[in-house]
Amino acid sequence: MRPIGVIHSPFTDTNQMPIQSSTSEAIGQVEVYPEFDDGLQDIDEFSHLHLLYVFHCSSGYVLHVKPFLDDHPRGVFATRHPCRPNPIGLSVVRLIERNGNVLEVEGVDMLDGTPLLDIKPYVPDFDIRLDVRTGWYAKRSIK
Amino acid sequence: MRPIGVIHSPFTDTNQMPIQSSTSEAIGQVEVYPEFDDGLQDIDEFSHLHLLYVFHCSSGYVLHVKPFLDDHPRGVFATRHPCRPNPIGLSVVRLIERNGNVLEVEGVDMLDGTPLLDIKPYVPDFDIRLDVRTGWYAKRSIK
Numbered sequence: 001m002r003p004i005g006v007i008h009s010p011f012t013d014t015n016q017m018p019i020q021s022s023t024s025e026a027i028g029q030v031e032v033y034p035e036f037d038d039g040l041q042d043i044d045e046f047s048h049l050h051l052l053y054v055f056h057c058s059s060g061y062v063l064h065v066k067p068f069l070d071d072h073p074r075g076v077f078a079t080r081h082p083c084r085p086n087p088i089g090l091s092v093v094r095l096i097e098r099n100g101n102v103l104e105v106e107g108v109d110m111l112d113g114t115p116l117l118d119i120k121p122y123v124p125d126f127d128i129r130l131d132v133r134t135g136w137y138a139k140r141s142i143k
Numbered sequence: 144m145r146p147i148g149v150i151h152s153p154f155t156d157t158n159q160m161p162i163q164s165s166t167s168e169a170i171g172q173v174e175v176y177p178e179f180d181d182g183l184q185d186i187d188e189f190s191h192l193h194l195l196y197v198f199h200c201s202s203g204y205v206l207h208v209k210p211f212l213d214d215h216p217r218g219v220f221a222t223r224h225p226c227r228p229n230p231i232g233l234s235v236v237r238l239i240e241r242n243g244n245v246l247e248v249e250g251v252d253m254l255d256g257t258p259l260l261d262i263k264p265y266v267p268d269f270d271i272r273l274d275v276r277t278g279w280y281a282k283r284s285i286k
Contacts, residue, residue: 001144001229001231002228002229004228004229020268020269021269022268022269022270022272032220036206036220036228038206038207038218039206039207039218039219039220039228040218040220040221041206041207041217041218041221042217042218042221042278042279043218043220043221043278045221045276045277045278045279046221046276046277046278047274047275047276047277048272048275048276050233052195052229052231052233063179063181063182063184064181064182064184074184074185075181075182075183075184075185075186076182077175077179077182077183077186077261077262077263077264078183078184078185078186078188078189078264079264080263080264080266080269084261085145085147085179085182085261086144086145086147086195086260086261088144088195088231088260088261090193090195090233090263092269092270092272094272117229117231118220118227118228118229118231119220120220120223120233121220121221121222121223121277121278121280122272122275122277123223123275123277123280124272124273124275124277125163125165125280126163126164126165126223126235127165127235127270127271128270128271129165129191129235129237129265129267130267131190132189132190132191132265132266132267133188133189133190133191134188134189134190134264134265134266134267135185135186135188135189135264136185136188137264137266137268
C-alpha cells in the first residue's frame with residue numbers, strides 16, 4: 001500500500017474536526033498524483049465518492065476505545081475511531097468538480113495532508129442498507 | 144498494514160462470485176485473529192458491518208478497466224474493480240451472530256481466504272447519501 005495522492009482540508013488540528021463527513025460542509029481538495037490521474041476518467045459523472053485514506057496522525061491502536069460520541073469504552077471495531085490496527089479511514093464526500101488531477105469535494109472530515117489510498121464511486125444500489133440496528137450509537141445519534 | 148483476520152466464503156473462483164455484496168445472500172465467516180478479538184466487543188449490537196479487505200487475487204493494477212457491469216473501459220476510480228493501485232475491497236454485510244472471534248455474516252462477495260484489514264459498523268447517519276448521480280452505472284443498474 002502506498003498513497004495515490006493527498007487530501008487537502010481546512011483542518012490542521014483534530015480538535016477542530018467534524019465527527020463524520022455526513023455532518024461536514026467543509027470543502028477540500030483530493031489531489032491524485034499525476035501517475036494515477038488517468039484513473040479519474042468518468043469520475044465526474046458521479047456525485048458522491050468513497051475516500052479511503054490513512055489516519056496518519058493516529059499513533060498505535062487500542063482494542064477498547066471511548067468513541068467521540070459516547071462515554072463508555074467500546075470495542076474498536078464497533079466504532080469508527082482512528083486508533084485501529086490498520087488505520088484506514090472511510091468517508092463519503094460530494095464531488096463538486098474535477099480540475100485535472102484535483103477533485104474539489106464537499107464534506108471533508110479528515111486532517112489536511114491526509115494520505116489518500118483509494119477512491120470508489122458511491123452507488124446507492126451497493127452502499128445503502130435499510131432496517132439497520134446501530135447498537136450504542138442509536139442513543140447518541142448526531143442527527 | 145497487516146491482516147487482522149481472514150474471510151471464509153463459499154467462493155473459490157472469481158467466476159462464481161456475486162458482483163456486489165448487495166446482491167449476495169451467501170453466508171461467510173469473518174475470523175478475527177485472537178490478538179484482536181477484544182476489539183469485537185459491542186459489535187453484535189450492530190446489524191450491518193463494513194468489511195475492508197485485500198483483493199489478494201488481483202495482480203497489479205490498470206488505470207482503465209471494463210467494469211463487470213459495463214462494456215466500455217472506465218477510469219478505475221470510477222469503478223469498484225479489484226485491479227486498483229491499492230487493492231482494498233469494501234463490502235457491507237449483515238451480521239448474523241458473533242461466536243467468539245468469528246462473525247457469521249450474510250452477503251459475502253469476496254473469495255475464500257480473503258485477508259481482512261478492518262471492520263467498521265455501518266451507520267445510516269454516516270453512510271447513506273440521497274440525491275446521488277451514478278454516471279455509467281445508472282444505465283447498468285443491477286437492481
